[in-house]
Amino acid sequence: MHLAVLLLSALFILQGPYLMGGDHPVPLAADTDASKCIECHADKTQGKVVHAAVQAGCLSCHFVRNSARGTRIVPKNARTETLCGNCHEDKKLAPSNKPVHPPQTDDCLECHQPHTSANASLLKKETSGDKNANLCLECHTKGENVPEKDSRHAALDMGCATCHITHKSGEIGKQDAEFHLTKTTPALCLDCHDVKDSSLLKAHDNQPLAGADCIQCHDSHQSTTTNLLQANLHSPFEAKLCDTCHAPAKDGKVVLTQPDARAVCVACHEETTKKIESAKVAHAGAQGDCTQCHDAHAGKAADFLKPDPVGACLTCHSDMAEARTTQSVLHDPVFKQGCNVCHTAHGGEREHLLRAEIDELCLECHAPTAKAQKPAEGFGETIFGGAVRLPAGYMDKVERIQVSRQGLGHPVFGHPIRGTDPRDKTKQITCVTCHDPHAGGKRLILAEAGTSRALCKLCHKEM
Amino acid sequence: MRSRGNIWTRLGALSLGGALAVGLFLPATLPAQEENKKAQTQTTDYSKLAWPAPPAPARIRYIGAYSGDDIRPKKKRGWLEKLAGVPEEQARSHMLKPYGVAIDSKGRAFVVDTLLRVVFVLDLENKSLEYRGDKPPAAFRTPIGAAIDEKDRLFVSDAELHTITCFSPEGEVLAMFGGDKLERPAGLAVDVPLRRLYVADAKARKVLVFDLDKLEFVGTIGKPLDGDSEQLGAFIAPTNVAIDPDGLIYVVDTFNNKIQVFDTDGEPVRSFGRLAEGAGGFPRPKGIAFDSDGHVYVVDAMKNQFEILTRDGKPLAPVGALGPNPGQFNVPAAIAIDRFNRIFVTDQRNRRVQVFQYITDAEAGTEKGKEIKADSQSNPVAQRRPK
Numbered sequence: 001m002h003l004a005v006l007l008l009s010a011l012f013i014l015q016g017p018y019l020m021g022g023d024h025p026v027p028l029a030a031d032t033d034a035s036k037c038i039e040c041h042a043d044k045t046q047g048k049v050v051h052a053a054v055q056a057g058c059l060s061c062h063f064v065r066n067s068a069r070g071t072r073i074v075p076k077n078a079r080t081e082t083l084c085g086n087c088h089e090d091k092k093l094a095p096s097n098k099p100v101h102p103p104q105t106d107d108c109l110e111c112h113q114p115h116t117s118a119n120a121s122l123l124k125k126e127t128s129g130d131k132n133a134n135l136c137l138e139c140h141t142k143g144e145n146v147p148e149k150d151s152r153h154a155a156l157d158m159g160c161a162t163c164h165i166t167h168k169s170g171e172i173g174k175q176d177a178e179f180h181l182t183k184t185t186p187a188l189c190l191d192c193h194d195v196k197d198s199s200l201l202k203a204h205d206n207q208p209l210a211g212a213d214c215i216q217c218h219d220s221h222q223s224t225t226t227n228l229l230q231a232n233l234h235s236p237f238e239a240k241l242c243d244t245c246h247a248p249a250k251d252g253k254v255v256l257t258q259p260d261a262r263a264v265c266v267a268c269h270e271e272t273t274k275k276i277e278s279a280k281v282a283h284a285g286a287q288g289d290c291t292q293c294h295d296a297h298a299g300k301a302a303d304f305l306k307p308d309p310v311g312a313c314l315t316c317h318s319d320m321a322e323a324r325t326t327q328s329v330l331h332d333p334v335f336k337q338g339c340n341v342c343h344t345a346h347g348g349e350r351e352h353l354l355r356a357e358i359d360e361l362c363l364e365c366h367a368p369t370a371k372a373q374k375p376a377e378g379f380g381e382t383i384f385g386g387a388v389r390l391p392a393g394y395m396d397k398v399e400r401i402q403v404s405r406q407g408l409g410h411p412v413f414g415h416p417i418r419g420t421d422p423r424d425k426t427k428q429i430t431c432v433t434c435h436d437p438h439a440g441g442k443r444l445i446l447a448e449a450g451t452s453r454a455l456c457k458l459c460h461k462e463m
Numbered sequence: 464m465r466s467r468g469n470i471w472t473r474l475g476a477l478s479l480g481g482a483l484a485v486g487l488f489l490p491a492t493l494p495a496q497e498e499n500k501k502a503q504t505q506t507t508d509y510s511k512l513a514w515p516a517p518p519a520p521a522r523i524r525y526i527g528a529y530s531g532d533d534i535r536p537k538k539k540r541g542w543l544e545k546l547a548g549v550p551e552e553q554a555r556s557h558m559l560k561p562y563g564v565a566i567d568s569k570g571r572a573f574v575v576d577t578l579l580r581v582v583f584v585l586d587l588e589n590k591s592l593e594y595r596g597d598k599p600p601a602a603f604r605t606p607i608g609a610a611i612d613e614k615d616r617l618f619v620s621d622a623e624l625h626t627i628t629c630f631s632p633e634g635e636v637l638a639m640f641g642g643d644k645l646e647r648p649a650g651l652a653v654d655v656p657l658r659r660l661y662v663a664d665a666k667a668r669k670v671l672v673f674d675l676d677k678l679e680f681v682g683t684i685g686k687p688l689d690g691d692s693e694q695l696g697a698f699i700a701p702t703n704v705a706i707d708p709d710g711l712i713y714v715v716d717t718f719n720n721k722i723q724v725f726d727t728d729g730e731p732v733r734s735f736g737r738l739a740e741g742a743g744g745f746p747r748p749k750g751i752a753f754d755s756d757g758h759v760y761v762v763d764a765m766k767n768q769f770e771i772l773t774r775d776g777k778p779l780a781p782v783g784a785l786g787p788n789p790g791q792f793n794v795p796a797a798i799a800i801d802r803f804n805r806i807f808v809t810d811q812r813n814r815r816v817q818v819f820q821y822i823t824d825a826e827a828g829t830e831k832g833k834e835i836k837a838d839s840q841s842n843p844v845a846q847r848r849p850k
Contacts, residue, residue, distance in 0.1 A: 018732050020774070021709040030656070063727075065656045067756060068568075068613065068802055074709045078726040289821055442693060 008152065017107045019083070021065065021074030028071050034058045047116025054115055061114070074075040091167050098169045099178045103139075111135060111166075128159025137162045141223040151228045153221055155192065163188060163220070172325045173311065189214045201377025203227070205242045208252045216306060217298045230298040237297045245296065265290040272346060279347025285316055286346050293345070301338070302389065315344070320438060327439035327447060333365075334438050341388050342437070355384055359418070362431040365398045422459045467576075509789040514782045522822050523771075523782050524804065525790050530815040532556030534585050534592050536837060556592065558583060561809040561816055562824075563609035563650070565617065566801040567632065573617055574607045574809060574816050575807035582606065582619055582635075585816070592633065595619070601628055601636045608703070608797070610651035610660065618660060627651070627662065629678065640678045644671055650703030650797065651751070654710055657727060661712060663701040670701055670714055670725075684712060684729040688719065696723060696731025703797060705751040707774060713759065715748045722748065722761060722776065735776025740766065742778035750798035750808070754821045760798050764807060767792040787813055796845055 028036075034057040045054055054059045061083060074400045077083035081104075085092040091108075093100060101400050103110040112122045119126055125135035133142060163181055170177030170334040176184045183191075193200065203285040205222055219226045225233070236244040247255040258264045267274045269290075276286045285293065293313075295306040305312040314321040317339075324335055333341035337342050342361055343353045357389075362368060364383050372381035372395040380392045400407055401410040407418040411434075421427040431437070434455055440447045449455035484528050510717055538843055561583070563575035573595065574583040580603040582595035595617060604623035615632035620756035625645040629638040641648065647666035653675060654661065660673040661684070668687035688697035699719040706712055711732065712725040720738040722745070736745040747765035754760065758779065762769040768783035770795055783792045793812035800806050804821040 018775075063710075067656050067708075069708060072708060077728055077730060078709070078711055078724070078732040079730065082726065082728065082730045254610075 018078040019075040019080065020078075021072045024064075024071040024073050026071070027066070029072075030064045030066055032059070032064055046113040048118045049120060049122055050116050051114065057205055062350065081105070084108045099172055099180075100169050101166050101180055104167060116463050121400060126159070127161050128157070134160070146222050149226075151226050152224045153219075153228055156221065173314070174319065175307075185220075186212065186214045205246070207242075207246065207249050207254060211253075216295050230300060232300070232302050232304060233298045234296060234304060261291045261296075268282065276346045280349045281353055282347045283345055283353055298369045303340075305338070309340060310335055313339045323439040327436075327441070329444055330439045331437060331444055337390060337394075341383075341390075355387065358430045358432060362435075362437070366401050368398065368400050368402060370395065370398070464810075470677040485535065512790045514790075515780050520822075520827050522780065522827060523806070524820040525626045526818040526820050527790060528810070528813075528815045528817045529585050529587075530558050531583055531585075534590055536588070536590055540794070546777060549677045556677065558814045558816070560811050561762070561814065562607050562811065563619070564797045564799045564807045564809050564816060565651075566611040566799050566805075566807060567611045567615040567617070568613075568802075570801060570803070570805075570820075572799070572807050572816060573609050573611065573619075575609045575619060577605055580606060582609065582617070587818075595630050595634055596628070601630070603628075608649050608651040608663070610653045610654045612660075613655045618651050618653070620645075620651055620662060622647050622649060626661075627673075638678050639673070641673065641680070644680045649701075650705075650715070651702040652706050654706050654727075657710060661704045661706070662820055663704045663714060665702055665717075668698045668700065670704055670712065672729075681698065682729065682824045684725050685714065685723065685731070696725065698723070703749055703751050705753060707753050707759070708757050709774075713751055713815070715751050715761070717748055720745045720748065722751065722759070733775070735772075736761075742770070742781065743772070743776065745770075747831060749796050752798045752800045752806070754800050754804050754806075754823070755802070756821075758821075760786050760800065760806065762798045764794045764796065764811075769795065769798055771807075782819070789817070 015371070028396040036056045041058075063074045063076050065074045081093060091104070091254040093105060109304055111124060113124055114122075114445060117123060121365045123135055126133055127136050127139075131137045131348075137144065143152055146152040154289055165180055165182055168176065168182075172178070174184075175181065181188055193214075194203075199210065217230055219230055220228075223229050224231070226269055236242075243257070245257055247257055249255060256264050258267065276282070293305055298304060299306065301309045303309070314324070320334070324330060332338075341343065342355055344355055345353070347353065348355070350357065355362065372383055372390065373386060375382050375386065375389070378389075380389050381395060382389050383395070401417075403409045403417055408414055408416055409416050417431070419429050419431050421433060427433075434446060434449075435447050438443075441450060442452065445452055445455050449458060466548065471672045477584070478776065509525055512525035514523040515521070557694075558574065558576050558579070560576060560578040561574045562577045563573075565573045565641075567573070568589055569586075571583040572583075574585065576583060581597050581732050584593040584595060586593070594742050595601065596606060598620065603621050606619050606623055607622050608620040609617065616637065617630040619628045619630070620626075621628065625642055625648065626639050627641045627645070627648060628636060629640070631637050641662065645662065645663055645667070645709060648662045648671075649665050650663040652661040653659070655675070658675040658810075659681070660678075662671045664671055668685075670684040671683045672684060685696050685701065687697050688694060688699050696714045698714070700717050702716040702717045704712060712727070712729075714723045714725065716723055721734045721736040723731065723734045736743065736748060738746060739745065740746060745761060745763050745766075747763055748761050749761035749764050750760075752760045752770075757774055759772045759774055759776075760769050761772065766781070767785040768781045770777045770781045773779060775823065783790060783795070785791065785793060787793065791813075792808070792810050794810075796809045796811050798806065798808045800821070806819040806821055808817050808819070810817050
């Protein structure tokens with residue numbers, strides 16, 4: 001997610017919907033019995049599914065507020081998260097930035113009815129059926145209007161709850177927490193699909209399947225190809241030229257045509273190999289097996305990084321994995337688009353494998369006049385002269401800094417962004433003097449500074 | 464000869480020109496001077512002052528301003544009084560730095576004067592003036608906030624003595640409390656149905672809750688801000704507090720430029736406001752109050768106005784500007800709205816309290832107002848303004 005979007009979503013959590021009270025037409029005592037309420041509000045107690053709290057009495061959620069301005073019926077808490085959380089402790093949000101289904105953070109009543117409902121769990125609608133009947137499809141579009149030649153997962157017709165538990169959360173980066181799944185794949189897929197099934201094995205060229213993760217090659221909802229294949233396919237895989245890389249399986253194990261995976265890749269990807277080996281600054285991670293970072297068959301991203309362009313790096317760079325769970329603001333390219341926006345993973349010319357010198361690198365997106373290039377073919381837009389591909393319209397949302405040609409004006413009028421660092425005369429001011437390029441506090445300011453005030457004080461000691 | 468003649472002719476021409484100029488300009492200047500004089504003697508009719516500006520239907524009308532003794536009918540002073548000078552009571556009868564304000568059920572306005580260390584009691588109905596805290600055992604050092612409960616008991620906070628003084632409606636001191644808990648109390652608010660007194664403490668950076676009957680400390684709301692200023696429910700300096708019709712607690716965090724909202728359990732609900740000069744921005748927010756339609760009124764001392772907002776923080780209309788005239792402010796502070804929707808705003812540097820009238824949705828006949836009107840006919844408790 002883009003930084004601004006992240007900030008906006010943070011604001012949304014702060015300013016989310018809340019419950020309001022209302023004037024009651026007749027005066028009531030503060031300890032009015034539920035039976036008195038039901039005289040008029042009988043509809044709140046009748047239905048296929050009735051909230052257990054209704055049986056416990058109206059005053060378990062409502063409060064009768066008698067003041068000089070009359071009787072008001074007021075919810076006990078203004079936020080549903082707190083009100084519902086009084087009983088549904090397990091559904092309460094964890095204090096950290098764990099992945100949660102977004103409506104859970106703003107309003108329980110987006111999905112649930114407070115009193116009675118025709119559906120289980122007091123849901124407003126079922127979680128299965130077509131667009132009009134399915135509650136989930138009010139926001140999501142998975143499996144809708146799939147053209148006939150495309151493929152669609154049959155499980156979609158069994159309802160979303162077949163694979164998803166909406167309230168499930170967990171550690172950031174964990175598949176079942178991120179996507180609110182009942183189980184992680186492939187165990188989830190194996191609930192329905194049998195790996196020993198002969199037709200399934202035949203479709204997979206009789207290669208052993210037990211150790212493979214299905215979603216490396218398959219999309220779980222729908223696809224524009226047959227057999228629910230991922231959007232990006234390795235050309236030999238797409239052409240079903242399995243024998244380019246594979247020999248027939250032996251003793252239930254995959255056998256390659258070359259002694260190791262790297263040798264298989266090198267056979268075709270000569271140029272990349274040369275780049276890796278001749279780089280001025282080498283990437284240790286790129287010296288070994290290519291399949292450590294890339295999937296050989298298919299992927300969600302164009303370069304089949306597994307499990308995704310961020311996760312591929314975080315398995316080794318654990319400090320970044322930690323920052324993702326601890327810092328409040330994450331730089332969007334790092335944790336959404338992929339590390340390769342700024343770093344060259346196959347080796348480069350600069351320290352930290354940076355794509356450009358530090359300020360130049362940041363200003364590629366954040367300069368007042370920064371502009372993306374339109375690729376000749378394909379989707380999206382590119383930066384760094386076509387080296388980095390971004391989703392269409394991405395650069396329109398990037399926050400630009402306002403600086404004059406002399407490099408003055410950020411973060412406040414007349415403040416320099418270049419020149420000698422006042423704390424250490426041997427150093428120059430760069431973007432990273434104040435910002436953490438990966439994750440930090442508000443506006444990505446250095447985590448060790450904490451607040452913007454503390455950050456300014458690092459140089460402006462008189463403040 | 465030649466030169467002399469020349470001088471005379473020149474002088475003659477000059478005097479002729481001068482006379483012509485006078486003759487030309489005199490008739491033109493005279494009516495203008497008359498108009499100026501007229502304008503000086505004629506006083507502006509401020510009774511028609513209203514917001515928003517016409518032709519939009521007025522929702523706020525100006526009623527008046529009081530600075531102390533001017534509420535009493537003017538009494539002619541005898542020659543002895545003039546000779547003896549001003550009596551002691553009258554020396555105090557003009558506000559010096561009014562801050563807190565509260566209104567009781569009889570429509571009396573209690574205005575706390577921080578520098579005079581006294582509470583002015585302005586009885587608008589009977590046109591009389593009284594004081595609180597001017598005689599022992601009551602003694603103030605820096606009285607600041609005021610609130611009134613349903614029994615018309617008056618609570619006054621003292622920032623320097625760290626206490627809250629409770630007065631009976633007649634002016635007797637009933638209790639002084641909070642000394643061990645408070646660090647720098649400021650704004651006060653009373654929740655009658657929940658029997659609570661809320662105290663914004665600017666130094667402890669919390670809102671303290673006291674039991675309204677036992678006058679005992681019950682708990683705190685919010686916490687001091689640590690780090691991120693976007694943090695919900697954390698204060699830099701809470702100064703004023705008010706409760707909305709649902710009992711939600713609205714706390715003005717002056718130096719965080721925000722209004723923070725808590726529910727009755729003390730759980731943070733939301734916040735609104737930012738450091739900006741325009742609508743919805745609060746460079747120096749101070750007083751806060753609610754009208755009977757549930758709109759929020761926030762006084763801003765830097766913008767020199769009070770702004771009307773919806774309860775979720777959407778700005779509706781600002782009232783006021785910098786200046787000494789009616790409807791203008793110079794560092795306004797607290798605000799209080801009585802059950803007849805009369806708005807009292809203390810105007811610190813103009814040394815007065817200004818009174819406005821809010822015209823309700825029902826009276827203005829707006830869409831929302833019609834609904835309210837239909838409701839109020841069936842609701843005997845609905846308040847109506849006296850004729």
